[in-house]
Amino acid sequence: MEQDWIESYKKSKNGVVMDYYNKKIMAPMVRVGTYPMRLLAYNYGCDIAYSEELIDLKLMKSTRHVNEKLKTIDFIAKDKTLCYRTSEKDVNNVLQLGTASSITALEAAKVVCNDVCAIDINMGCPKFFSVQGGMGSALLSKPDTIKDILTTLKRNLTIPITCKIRLLSTDQETIDLLRIIESTGVSAIGVHCRMIPERPRDPAHWDRLENILNNASFSVPIIANGDIFENSDIEKIRKQTRVDSIMIARGAVKNVSIFSKPSPVDLKQIIQEYLEIAYQTNNSPVNTKYVINSMLNENNITTNKEAKAMASARDYDTITKIWDTNDKYKQFLLDNNIDINNIEDGANKTKTKNKNNTSGKKTKLEETNNENDIKKQKIEEENNNSNNNNINNNNIINKEE
Numbered sequence: 357m358e359q360d361w362i363e364s365y366k367k368s369k370n371g372v373v374m375d376y377y378n379k380k381i382m383a384p385m386v387r388v389g390t391y392p393m394r395l396l397a398y399n400y401g402c403d404i405a406y407s408e409e410l411i412d413l414k415l416m417k418s419t420r421h422v423n424e425k426l427k428t429i430d431f432i433a434k435d436k437t438l439c440y441r442t443s444e445k446d447v448n449n450v451l452q453l454g455t456a457s458s459i460t461a462l463e464a465a466k467v468v469c470n471d472v473c474a475i476d477i478n479m480g481c482p483k484f485f486s487v488q489g490g491m492g493s494a495l496l497s498k499p500d501t502i503k504d505i506l507t508t509l510k511r512n513l514t515i516p517i518t519c520k521i522r523l524l525s526t527d528q529e530t531i532d533l534l535r536i537i538e539s540t541g542v543s544a545i546g547v548h549c550r551m552i553p554e555r556p557r558d559p560a561h562w563d564r565l566e567n568i569l570n571n572a573s574f575s576v577p578i579i580a581n582g583d584i585f586e587n588s589d590i591e592k593i594r595k596q597t598r599v600d601s602i603m604i605a606r607g608a609v610k611n612v613s614i615f616s617k618p619s620p621v622d623l624k625q626i627i628q629e630y631l632e633i634a635y636q637t638n639n640s641p642v643n644t645k646y647v648i649n650s651m652l653n654e655n656n657i658t659t660n661k662e663a664k665a666m667a668s669a670r671d672y673d674t675i676t677k678i679w680d681t682n683d684k685y686k687q688f689l690l691d692n693n694i695d696i697n698n699i700e701d702g703a704n705k706t707k708t709k710n711k712n713n714t715s716g717k718k719t720k721l722e723e724t725n726n727e728n729d730i731k732k733q734k735i736e737e738e739n740n741n742s743n744n745n746n747i748n749n750n751n752i753i754n755k756e757e
């Protein structure tokens with residue numbers, strides 16, 4: 357029956373009891389933590405996968421859409437871009453919200469609360485985009501707003517609420533903040549073991565978390581985040597800090613097998629697996645390319661032939677050729693009766709529209725697309741992890757066009 361999957365989907369979301377003890381968690385990551393990456397992470401033993409940060413003002417205006425074709429639930433923003441996608445396979449999905457106010461946080465959370473297993477509030481992002489709007493790490497100096505947001509969500513929703521903070525300047529201040537958050541009844545607290553001014557290249561302070569947990573005990577599970585790059589680091593940080601769970605960001609981008617494999621799985625195999633999930637779930641090629649490039653960057657692979665070819669890749673046909681999975685991709689299209697010239701993603705539409713351009717010159721559309729790409733990359737670099745405005749322009753209606 358066509359609707360069977362919906363019933364099974366509903367059960368999968370309603371019946372989940374979130375447990376934050378002894379868990380391996382994929383951290384929220386803008387543009388990386390989209391649906392295919394979460395599915396891949398579960399395949400490699402990740403227990404809980406956070407979404408990229410979604411800004412409340414955008415999410416609250418999005419609409420829920422049942423995608424019969426993909427058997428997914430999609431949240432479509434006002435500008436018709438895909439805000440968030442999930443499914444039964446997205447087993448322990450946590451949606452992270454960027455917010456500065458309990459009112460808009462609740463409004464946004466209500467839109468998705470039946471389709472996510474928990475909601476997390478970003479209290480760690482130090483970037484201008486977040487902080488100037490009173491979001492992210494700006495919240496860390498506003499305990500009253502923190503309390504207001506978390507208690508409002510707790511009071512009005514039945515799903516678990518969590519938050520992710522950074523270390524404050526002293527351990528005592530951090531303990532005091534953790535106590536305030538604990539008192540709101542949240543289900544877990546993620547601690548990124550860096551302070552607000554610190555950048556990813558600065559080492560994470562596991563020793564400070566160790567000291568905090570030696571000097572205070574909390575009734576709420578604490579999740580340690582920062583500089584877990586090898587599978588063996590998981591046990592190391594657990595032992596050193598006696599933390600309840602661990603959360604990995606860049607280590608998972610570098611090699612998602614970190615969640616379960618003592619030695620990393622071959623990166624090409626990881627990329628092939630990611631790619632297969634990405635095209636099967638109709639992920640935007642723009643986002644897919646971004647994630648693969650992030651994997652390459654985390655491995656410092658920037659100049660080999662694949663990395664070079666990725667620079668100009670715009671569609672799945674090209675990307676799958678680069679990664680030697682084009683036969684599989686073509687078979688997938690064939691099996692599913694999909695006409696390659698009719699795929700409604702930005703890249704292929706662009707190609708189709710340019711079919712008649714034999715001059716070799718770039719059309720206005722191509723130029724605009726290139727400029728958009730460069731602009732987007734610049735914004736991404738400036739905001740590094742914080743700006744979530746465009747993200748996942750999926751095939752529903754492509755913003756790039």
Ligand SMILES: Cc1cc2nc3c(=O)[nH]c(=O)nc-3n(C[C@H](O)[C@H](O)[C@H](O)COP(=O)(O)O)c2cc1C
Nearest residue numbers: 383384385386408409478548582583604605606741
């Ligand atoms: C590509 C990328 C995107 C990120 N986006 C977010 C985000 O949306 N929300 C958030 O709280 N942190 C975000 N972060 C920070 C990570 O969640 C994490 O706290 C940080 O990278 C430290 O963990 P790591 O040392 O394992 O990378 C992002 C990090 C990266 C690398």
